[in-house]
Amino acid sequence: MTYATLTDADRSAMLEAIGLSSIDELFRDIPSGVRFDRPLALDDPLTEQEIVGRLEELAARNVHAGEELSFVGAGVYDHYVPAVVDYILQRGEFLTAYTPYQPELSQGVLQAIFEYQTVICELTGMDVSNASGYDGTTVAADACYIAKHATGRSKIVLAETISPQVRQVVRTYAPGFGMEVVDVPHRDGVVDPEEFRAAAEGAACAIFQQPNFFGCLEAAPQLAAAANDAGALSVAHVDPISLGVLEAPGAYGCAIAIGEGQSAGNPLSFGGPHYGFIAAREEYTRRMPGRIVGETTDVHGKRGYVLTLQTREQHIRREKATSNITTNQTLLALGGLIYLCWLGPEGLQEVGETCMALAEHAKERLELPLLFPEQTTFKEFGVRVGRQAQEAIKDARAQGVNPGYPLGRDYPGMDDAILVAVTERRTVDDVELLAEALAE
Amino acid sequence: MKLVFEHSSPGARAGRIPIPPELSVPAVPDELRRRRPPRLPELPEVELVRHFTKLTTRNFGIDTGFYPLGSCTMKYNPRVNERVAALPGFRDLHPHQDEDGAQGALELMHDLQEMLAEITGLYAVSLQPAAGSQGELTGLMLMRAYFADRGESEQRRTVIVADTAHGTNPASVTMAGYELRKVATDARGNIDLDDLRGKVDDSTAGLMLTNPSTLGLFDEHIEEISRIFHDVGALLYYDGANLNAVCGISRPGDMGFDIVHINLHKTFSQPHGGGGPGGGPIAVREHLEPYLPVPAVVREGDRFHLDYDRPKSIGKVRAFTGPFGVFVRSYAFILGWGAELRTMSEDAVLNANYLLARLKDAYDLPFDRLCMHEFVLSARNLKKEHGITALDVAKRLMDYDFHPPTIYFPLIVPEALMIEPTETETKGTLDAFVDAMLAIAREAADEPETLKTAPHGRPVARLDEVKAAKRAIVRYRFEDHPDLTAEPTAPAQVEAPKGA
Numbered sequence: 001m002t003y004a005t006l007t008d009a010d011r012s013a014m015l016e017a018i019g020l021s022s023i024d025e026l027f028r029d030i031p032s033g034v035r036f037d038r039p040l041a042l043d044d045p046l047t048e049q050e051i052v053g054r055l056e057e058l059a060a061r062n063v064h065a066g067e068e069l070s071f072v073g074a075g076v077y078d079h080y081v082p083a084v085v086d087y088i089l090q091r092g093e094f095l096t097a098y099t100p101y102q103p104e105l106s107q108g109v110l111q112a113i114f115e116y117q118t119v120i121c122e123l124t125g126m127d128v129s130n131a132s133g134y135d136g137t138t139v140a141a142d143a144c145y146i147a148k149h150a151t152g153r154s155k156i157v158l159a160e161t162i163s164p165q166v167r168q169v170v171r172t173y174a175p176g177f178g179m180e181v182v183d184v185p186h187r188d189g190v191v192d193p194e195e196f197r198a199a200a201e202g203a204a205c206a207i208f209q210q211p212n213f214f215g216c217l218e219a220a221p222q223l224a225a226a227a228n229d230a231g232a233l234s235v236a237h238v239d240p241i242s243l244g245v246l247e248a249p250g251a252y253g254c255a256i257a258i259g260e261g262q263s264a265g266n267p268l269s270f271g272g273p274h275y276g277f278i279a280a281r282e283e284y285t286r287r288m289p290g291r292i293v294g295e296t297t298d299v300h301g302k303r304g305y306v307l308t309l310q311t312r313e314q315h316i317r318r319e320k321a322t323s324n325i326t327t328n329q330t331l332l333a334l335g336g337l338i339y340l341c342w343l344g345p346e347g348l349q350e351v352g353e354t355c356m357a358l359a360e361h362a363k364e365r366l367e368l369p370l371l372f373p374e375q376t377t378f379k380e381f382g383v384r385v386g387r388q389a390q391e392a393i394k395d396a397r398a399q400g401v402n403p404g405y406p407l408g409r410d411y412p413g414m415d416d417a418i419l420v421a422v423t424e425r426r427t428v429d430d431v432e433l434l435a436e437a438l439a440e
Numbered sequence: 441m442k443l444v445f446e447h448s449s450p451g452a453r454a455g456r457i458p459i460p461p462e463l464s465v466p467a468v469p470d471e472l473r474r475r476r477p478p479r480l481p482e483l484p485e486v487e488l489v490r491h492f493t494k495l496t497t498r499n500f501g502i503d504t505g506f507y508p509l510g511s512c513t514m515k516y517n518p519r520v521n522e523r524v525a526a527l528p529g530f531r532d533l534h535p536h537q538d539e540d541g542a543q544g545a546l547e548l549m550h551d552l553q554e555m556l557a558e559i560t561g562l563y564a565v566s567l568q569p570a571a572g573s574q575g576e577l578t579g580l581m582l583m584r585a586y587f588a589d590r591g592e593s594e595q596r597r598t599v600i601v602a603d604t605a606h607g608t609n610p611a612s613v614t615m616a617g618y619e620l621r622k623v624a625t626d627a628r629g630n631i632d633l634d635d636l637r638g639k640v641d642d643s644t645a646g647l648m649l650t651n652p653s654t655l656g657l658f659d660e661h662i663e664e665i666s667r668i669f670h671d672v673g674a675l676l677y678y679d680g681a682n683l684n685a686v687c688g689i690s691r692p693g694d695m696g697f698d699i700v701h702i703n704l705h706k707t708f709s710q711p712h713g714g715g716g717p718g719g720g721p722i723a724v725r726e727h728l729e730p731y732l733p734v735p736a737v738v739r740e741g742d743r744f745h746l747d748y749d750r751p752k753s754i755g756k757v758r759a760f761t762g763p764f765g766v767f768v769r770s771y772a773f774i775l776g777w778g779a780e781l782r783t784m785s786e787d788a789v790l791n792a793n794y795l796l797a798r799l800k801d802a803y804d805l806p807f808d809r810l811c812m813h814e815f816v817l818s819a820r821n822l823k824k825e826h827g828i829t830a831l832d833v834a835k836r837l838m839d840y841d842f843h844p845p846t847i848y849f850p851l852i853v854p855e856a857l858m859i860e861p862t863e864t865e866t867k868g869t870l871d872a873f874v875d876a877m878l879a880i881a882r883e884a885a886d887e888p889e890t891l892k893t894a895p896h897g898r899p900v901a902r903l904d905e906v907k908a909a910k911r912a913i914v915r916y917r918f919e920d921h922p923d924l925t926a927e928p929t930a931p932a933q934v935e936a937p938k939g940a
Contacts, residue, residue, distance in 0.1 A: 002525070002777050003518060003864055006787050010867040014794040018810075026789050027808060028690055029658045034695045040688045041558050045778035048520045055772060061527025061544030063537060072534045075759065076932045082455055083488055086526075092503025095518050098712040101509070102844055103839040104898040108499030109714035115444050124480035128914050134570035147613070151746060165759045172733075172755035175618040176581060204817040217472055247474050260759070264470035271535030271760025272570070273717035285912060291715060296908035303898035308908040314573070315849070319620045324611035327705065331713030340456040341444055341488055345477040350457060357463040361716065368877040376469060389577050393538075405536050424457045 065268060067432055068397065071362075073380050073421025074405035075136070075163050075212070076271060077263040079241060079351070085265055085338045099291065099326070104307045107242050110305035112292040113330065116337040123340075124257035125250020126279035126419070129225070132333035133276035136260025137169035139257035140207060140237060142278055142323060143256045144178055146168060146287045147205035155181045155203040157227070159191040161212035162237055163290075164410040170207075170318040180430055181310040183255065184307065189216045189372030189378050189382075197226035205256075206231040210249075211242060214407075214419065215380030216372055221252035226252055240264040240277070240336070242378055244348030245356065256280045266338030275329035275336060286312060289323030291330075337420055353426050355379035358431065359422040365435045371417050380421045382407060382414070385438060389418045392438065401437035441498070441899070444481045444491050445916050454485035460666070479918055498899045499714070500843055506869050508795075510814045510846035510858025511606065511654055513706035518776065521709060521769035530768050535760040539745060545764065546744030549737045552771045553721075559781070560680075561693025564722035566732040568762040572681060575720030576648065577699025578733065580616035580679045580866055581754045582724065583645050585731040586675065589752060596645035596674070602631055603851040604655055606681060609648045618645060619766045625852055629657040629807035631665060640668050645676040651695065652682050652812035654850040654858070656792065658690075663875035665698025666893040675728075676697060680823045683707045684862065685789055685813035690781025698725045719766035733757050740779065753839035787863035788813040791870060791912050796860055798874045801940035802881040816853050825856055826893050828884040830855040840876035 006014075015021065025349045026034070046054065065078045072078075089095065093108060100106030100113075109149035109403040113131045120129035133139040144156050156174060158167050160183050166182070174181050184191055184199045191208060200206040210220045220236060227234035235256045236249035241263045249257040262274035274428030280288060286309060314321040343351065359379050363370060371382025389406035408415035418438075422431070451577040483491075501507070507514035525531065532544055553565035569575040580599065587596040599618040601609045604625055613620045621639050631649070647669050652658045659665065669676050678697035683705045686692075692700045704719030711716075724732065726810045734753045735746035746761070777784055789812050796805070796815045805819040822828040834844030834857070846858040861870060883890055895901070 002780050002783060003516065003773075004783055005864050005866045006790070011787075011790060014867060016789055018790075018797045020793075023786050023790065025795055026786070026810060027658075029660055030686075031660060031663055031691050033663055034690050036561070036689055036691050036694060039779050040781055041775065042555060042777075042779045042781060046775045048518075048776070051520055051768070051772050051775050054775060055524035055527060055530075055548075058544035058548050059524075059527040060545070062533045063532075063541035064528045064532035065534055066528055066532050067694065070534060071538050074536055076535055078532075078534070079899070080457060081575070084454075084485060084492075087489070088492045088496070090522060091493070091496045093499040093501045094714050095522075095711045096501030096503045096507075096514075097499055097714045098507075098509060098512055098514060099715040101846075102500075102838070103903050104835065104895045104900055105500040105843060106714075107899050108495035110499070111443065111498070112495055112714075114914075118443075118445065119478070119480060121915045122480065124606075134574060135759050137756070138570065138574070165756065168756040169758060172581065172757055173585065176577070176615055191711075193636050204915055210912070217469065221469075223469055243474065245474055245480065247472055251475065265706040267531045267765075268534050269531055270533045270537075270542070270761070272758070273719075273763035274759075281732035285505060285914070292914055294908040294911070295913040296904045296911070298901040298903045299867050300901055302900055304903045306903050306905050306908045308905065308914070309912060310909070314611035316607070318607045319610035319612075319614045321607065321614075322612040324573040324608045324615055325571070326573050326578060326608055327712075327718040328716040330715035330717075331711075331714075332717060335716065338492060341481050341483070342485065343480065344453045344455075345480045346453060346482075346483045347455050347457065348480060349474075349477065350459060351933050353465040354457060354459050356468075357465045360466045361460075369607060370767055376466070376472075397538075397541075402537075404533075412926055415831065426441050427458075428460050428462065 004268050027287045029143050050218050068400050069087040069433055070402045071404045071420045071422060071434055072402050075165060075260060076268055076420050077421060077423055078268060078425055079263050079423050081265060081267055082342050084342055085335045088338055089335055100307060102303060107304060110293050112334050113194055114305050116333050117293060119337055119340050120279050123240055125248030126257050127282035127283045128288060129277060130288050131293060132329040133278050133419060134329060135272060135276045137166045137372040139258040139276035139278040140170050141173035142289045143235045144179060144205055146284055147234060147285055148177055148179055150233060150284060151204045153202060153204035155182045157184060157199045157203045157206035159184050159208040161186045161191055162207060163213045163215060166237060187374045189214050189350040191223060193219055193222035193226050196223050200227045200230035200232045203230060203232040205234040205235050209235060209237040210246065211239060211378035213341060214372060214382050215377040216375035224253045238422060243351055245352035250335050261333065261336045265335040268272060271291050273329060275330055287322055290328055312423045354424040355422060358426055362420060362422050362431045362434060363433050366438060379423060380419055381417050382417045384416050385418055387416060396436040396437035399437045401433055403438055441494060443736050443916055447483045447491060448481040448782060450670055450724035451483050452482045453484065454488050458740060468527055505841050506701055506843050506865060506873055508861050509843060510860045513860060515709060515862035516864035517709050517711040518773065521772045524772050525765050540788050545660040546737055548771055549761065549767055550739055550744050552767050553737060555704055555774050556721055556723055559687055561691030562700060562724040564729040564732060565721055565723045565728040567721045567767060568733045568757055569722060569757050570763055571716065571718035572701055572703045573612060574721045575722050576608055576612040576679065577615055578757050579620065579699040579701060580612055582731045583675050584726055585752065585754050586728060587645060595643060597643050599645050600639055601648045601923055602649060602853055604653045605650060606654065609679060629655045630659045632659055636668060640672055642672050644672055644674040646677055648677045648679055650679040650682050652685050655807055656811040656814040656817050656931060657807060657809060658770045662695045679770060681706060682813065685785055687785040689785050704770040706765050709773040710766045710769050717763050717766055719763050737762060749801055756810055784863050790864060791861040791863060793876060793937065795859060795870055798815045799877055802878050814858060817857045818853055819857060821856040822884045824882040826887055826888050832891040833857060833880055836874060836880050836891045836894040839900060842876060846870055850904055
């Protein structure tokens with residue numbers, strides 16, 4: 001099926017109006033040496049029915065989270081996404097609009113982004129949020145770029161307990177920024193504030209994750225203070241789902257809060273598209289990357305919303321812009337907004353507490369040595385299975401249980417460790433099945 | 441209208457999750473526990489649905505009407521793409537699922553890579569970048585890695601960008617650690633070759649170019665431009681924002697480009713979502729493949745595999761393998777057109793030239809040539825004669841139920857109106873748009889006040905953007921609304937607030 005809307009009669013009439021006699025003449029400005037003179041080597045067009053058939057066939061060759069009992073997390077989590085999120089995001093007025101350049105036709109998206117920014121500020125305790133970043137990895141690079149310009153320094157300090165993907169992306173971006181990266185190792189699953197303080201000396205920013213990649217709770221207030229004392233921007237990478245239970249980064253003095261929004265309102269979708277969020281204290285407002293919506297009034301004094309502080313941005317400031325970002329993840333961020341409004345403050349706390357309660361229950365039921373038994377954890381924890389984790393996972397999957405993520409992929413000495421994630425979608429009975437699958 | 445926070449009623453709520461009654465909540469160390477709950481709104485689900493539904497009625501998408509926003513390719517987004525992206529095998533697939541359990545997803549990505557390689561005329565594709573601007577930055581990182589590998593890091597310092605370029609190009613150059621050099625546009629809308637020759641030397645890392653340009657014009661000297669760069673060992677980067685003009689007609693690889701990004705949300709129908717998500721895959725020549733982001737999706741016999749063993753790779757530019765849901769939609773779209781994809785670009789170019797032919801007498805045309813998939817008019821004639829600006833024309837178009845074109849871009853054209861109809865509009869829609877544009881040109885002379893006060897009957901009139909930037913109110917000020925500062929109800933574990 002092709003999506004052509006013109007008939008041959010239309011084409012003839014239009015060519016005549018242009019004063020041409022063939023379609024080929026439209027392309028006369030293209031030098032003959034660079035014209036493509038054969039058909040594209042693509043298959044014949046498919047009808048809608050055939051497209052669905054082909055995609056169903058591919059989808060059937062994946063094992064999705066509904067087909068096995070999954071405890072896999074490690075950055076992307078199987079939280080419940082309510083029907084209202086799907087419904088609103090599928091409305092064409094949102095789905096098929098673009099960046100709200102023309103506010104009189106875009107008050108819907110503009111107001112929704114303003115509400116999203118407010119919710120992110122509320123969750124993180126910050127003063128300003130943008131309309132979203134690409135994901136939880138790229139917002140870490142954004143924070144580094146802010147810190148470079150705010151401090152004039154070039155060192156980035158990363159806790160080793162931050163998601164490996166986040167650390168890899170920061171390392172990819174850093175050379176272009178003229179920055180270098182220093183890692184702070186974990187001690188028994190968490191970062192030592194004194195080591196963090198020493199590393200943060202002379203740094204532009206120092207980033208940690210709460211809860212960290214192992215699911216453990218860092219001494220976040222001390223880490224933030226250590227960075228601040230060293231004159232570095234303290235940056236917390238946080239899970240939005242945790243922020244009904246855990247303290248907001250703004251409340252313990254962080255300069256910037258970032259995170260992966262997926263757990264709040266987005267499906268797994270094999271890793272994307274999701275949304276990253278970035279929020280900061282007011283003094284960094286004019287260094288923020290990307291779109292920001294602000295409140296104003298129209299010529300009659302009526303409240304309305306526009307893209308604002310645009311002199312930061314690439315389409316005005318060009319090579320001096322605070323970022324090159326333009327298209328962001330607005331629709332996914334709106335999913336986050338709707339989800340968080342659906343939960344409300346009480347619901348958000350209940351999700352966090354339920355994940356914690358189930359995870360704690362799982363720790364007890366598994367009867368396996370914990371990777372970091374001394375630490376308090378949130379919805380994830382590491383266990384040692386006494387053999388190659390990959391093998392244990394394979395055996396458990398044969399019983400219909402996917403027990404988690406093999407930590408040996410990223411951390412030496414953890415080849416026998418599995419990172420188990422327990423969301424509110426799992427039950428007490430599910431935990432029993434997990435315990436059985438890992439016991440054998 | 442009210443903000444969602446202004447609908448909040450303490451104690452009301454929509455969603456509930458199952459709470460296992462037999463479990464107790466573990467203690468959180470006191471210094472880590474949240475003190476004051478976030479002021480999320482409290483309202484029942486019906487109020488939530490009505491609030492967001494009302495917001496959608498105050499928004500305009502392609503499904504609402506014609507959206508000729510230049511350089512954004514606002515084409516119809518087929519609904520079937522939404523259906524297939526929501527298949528549980530895609531939507532509910534975890535990115536850490538092992539390769540055995542993700543063969544369908546990996547095959548889809550591998551197929552899409554091959555399709556994009558064929559369409560761009562290049563060798564290898566990485567789907568990882570999240571959007572066009574990240575594709576640009578990734579491409580520049582590849583340049584850095586390539587020259588570092590050749591021992592030319594110190595030497596290759598500059599990247600050349602046309603003065604018609606999207607703002608993302610120069611911004612990406614800076615973020616990649618390069619110095620920017622701008623090159624001028626000549627009287628026919630091509631790159632000024634004399635200016636270019638004076639700026640390219642052995643310190644040049646590369647060129648970033650959109651072709652057709654943001655003027656909607658194909659550069660007639662593209663072969664010479666390619667020679668100028670390749671002769672000094674530099675690379676050519678193609679900004680794929682305007683790829684919708686040339687699919688099956690002229691391939692960037694055949695034009696001489698070494699690195700290309702593709703905007704899946706433009707040419708390949710991923711819905712724009714009010715500002716994203718997008719997708720910005722990059723395609724490269726064979727000698728640049730080793731530097732592509734990890735993991736690469738590769739085929740080994742009948743199996744598909746994620747290859748991390750790429751020692752020269754620049755690393756990762758975002759999480760996992762990219763925005764997979766976007767890939768599903770674009771893949772479905774390309775399957776629909778298949779080998780007839782050329783017709784898509786032909787119709788896009790025909791539609792643009794038809795509009796151009798019918799509008800060029802009423803508006804100034806700075807470069808009088810056939811255009812590609814878009815063209816740039818200027819309202820400077822209306823400004824000079826009647827004091828009517830491109831902004832006034834844009835706002836008045838809303839009264840005729842059209843989304844305005846891109847305005848005041850590219851920067852080299854005063855009072856620019858950049859119009860891109862795409863291939864998915866009927867002749868009837870194009871004719872109605874022409875009628876509106878011609879009527880507006882007449883109104884500029886006869887009733888300029890109607891244009892200056894436009895739009896009429898929209899939820900808001902023209903908004904004060906200067907005031908917005910000056911006040912910088914970028915979140916709801918609960919404290920300005922005393923009746924709403926009451927703390928939301930929350931379970932007993934949360935302590936009393938320490939102030940609003």
